[in-house]
Amino acid sequence: MSGFKEAHQRLFSFDLAHMPFRLIGLPKEMIAQRGLVAKKYVTTMDAPGEVLPAPLIEGINILARWARLKGLPRGLLFSTRPFNLTELTVLVKDPYSRSGQNEMQAVVLAIRGFSLNDAMPHWDKSHVLQIPNEEPRSRYSIAVTSWKTKNKSWVASVMRKPDPDLTRYARLNRLLNSVISQPKGAEYCILAELSLPARWFMRMAKHMRRRGISLIAGIEYLHARRKSVRNQVWAALSHDGLGFASLIIYRQDKQHPALHEELELKRLAGLELKPEKRWTAPPVIQHGDFRFALLVCSELTNISYRAALRGDIDALFVPEWNQDTRSFNALVESSALDIHAYIIQCNDRQYGDSRIRAPYKDDWMRDLLRVKGGINDYCVTGRIDVRSLRQFQSSHRSPE
Numbered sequence: 001m002s003g004f005k006e007a008h009q010r011l012f013s014f015d016l017a018h019m020p021f022r023l024i025g026l027p028k029e030m031i032a033q034r035g036l037v038a039k040k041y042v043t044t045m046d047a048p049g050e051v052l053p054a055p056l057i058e059g060i061n062i063l064a065r066w067a068r069l070k071g072l073p074r075g076l077l078f079s080t081r082p083f084n085l086t087e088l089t090v091l092v093k094d095p096y097s098r099s100g101q102n103e104m105q106a107v108v109l110a111i112r113g114f115s116l117n118d119a120m121p122h123w124d125k126s127h128v129l130q131i132p133n134e135e136p137r138s139r140y141s142i143a144v145t146s147w148k149t150k151n152k153s154w155v156a157s158v159m160r161k162p163d164p165d166l167t168r169y170a171r172l173n174r175l176l177n178s179v180i181s182q183p184k185g186a187e188y189c190i191l192a193e194l195s196l197p198a199r200w201f202m203r204m205a206k207h208m209r210r211r212g213i214s215l216i217a218g219i220e221y222l223h224a225r226r227k228s229v230r231n232q233v234w235a236a237l238s239h240d241g242l243g244f245a246s247l248i249i250y251r252q253d254k255q256h257p258a259l260h261e262e263l264e265l266k267r268l269a270g271l272e273l274k275p276e277k278r279w280t281a282p283p284v285i286q287h288g289d290f291r292f293a294l295l296v297c298s299e300l301t302n303i304s305y306r307a308a309l310r311g312d313i314d315a316l317f318v319p320e321w322n323q324d325t326r327s328f329n330a331l332v333e334s335s336a337l338d339i340h341a342y343i344i345q346c347n348d349r350q351y352g353d354s355r356i357r358a359p360y361k362d363d364w365m366r367d368l369l370r371v372k373g374g375i376n377d378y379c380v381t382g383r384i385d386v387r388s389l390r391q392f393q394s395s396h397r398s399p400e
Helices: 002-013 021-025 053-068 085-091 098-112 152-157 168-180 200-208 258-269 297-299 301-308 324-340 386-393
Strands: 128-131 139-146 188-192 216-225 228-239 244-254 284-287 290-294 315-320 342-346 352-359 367-371 378-385
Touching: 053 098, 085 098, 085 200, 085 244, 085 297, 139 168, 139 342, 139 352, 139 367, 139 386, 152 216, 152 258, 168 200, 168 378, 188 315, 200 216, 200 228, 200 244, 228 284, 228 301, 228 378, 297 301, 301 324, 315 324, 315 386, 324 342, 324 352, 352 378, 367 378
Parallel strands: 128 284, 139 188, 188 216, 290 315, 315 342
Antiparallel strands: 139 378, 216 228, 228 244, 284 290, 342 352, 352 367
16 A cells, blocks of 8 residues: 555656646645645655756746745646646735736746736736726626525534535536526626635636636635634636636635624634735726626625725625625615616525616616525526716716
8 A cells, every 4th residue: 555655646746646736736725635645745856957947947946936845846847737827826825916927927938838928917006907808898797696505504614524515516516507508698607705615616617717707706714824714705707818718816805704704703613804915995806898896795884995996996796695684785775876886796595685786867777686585596697788887977967
């Protein structure tokens, strides 16, 4: 048995095992650890500068640092299944900053053999994340899901125990397949807060991208050091700035827990919610010609966040797991008018009130869609008219 184990470790270090070597560098929450070798058994190459070009060594050194590996691992130097661009945006701490862009250039040249251009996603001077994608369009279709995460699954994620809901993966596949099969299609699909385990996200996002759908989902708690967790929303957004279709991952932290959430995290496991990346004003994303922002559940109650977004976005996505639908009803209705943008709210199915709210003059037009309840998971697609919203906002006096 020890001989088989040593042979597996050697093959894995050379990226010749069944599991690709690159998976050792991705966050543990995203990758099943079965079949992966501990980092201390990874073999490295000594003095490669004599036979390998300097740009390759430079890029692999950066990549090894990102993956928290010592030396120059052979599995990165001579990779048979190298990291793709989507995985690199997850691996690096801040892939869209100036320093992150420079390092990404070196890494992609080393492992993929081509140089990134200026059309890569980046934060501009106004701190807006610019993501080139397709030609401008006037309308966007949004698939709002009604998906139930059982309370026992939430408790299991807090206490780092196996998910007791054995139907969850099959239910999620059926739900996303129903989104893909919509007759008129969709450009974006949103899932509720804490609805998706991180290890499923990449697979689901790639599946959706084949149909041109960008996935926005609340991710299950990510456990960090010192008894802390992170509550994040991830957006897998299509990107065509490199001359071919690709997918980039944007991750945003919930800055503060809701009151009940804070109490339950402490009661069940002595945990505290701490964001990985802090911000004071909600980040804005320019995806092609569509400008939007993300707020997670109770963050919508922060009036300073809403004020910072006023007049600066076309739409606000709000993944939630929220029982207090009456209070949030008032918040959504007022936010659509004072931010003057479309509000896309996606709540857990057991509480409902998922909707797309628009700042129309006539009351009967304001809820483009609104759903609640049901015993099965489903989605409803609505269409937002960004061009007409901007035309209205460009008028000095409100037109009829």
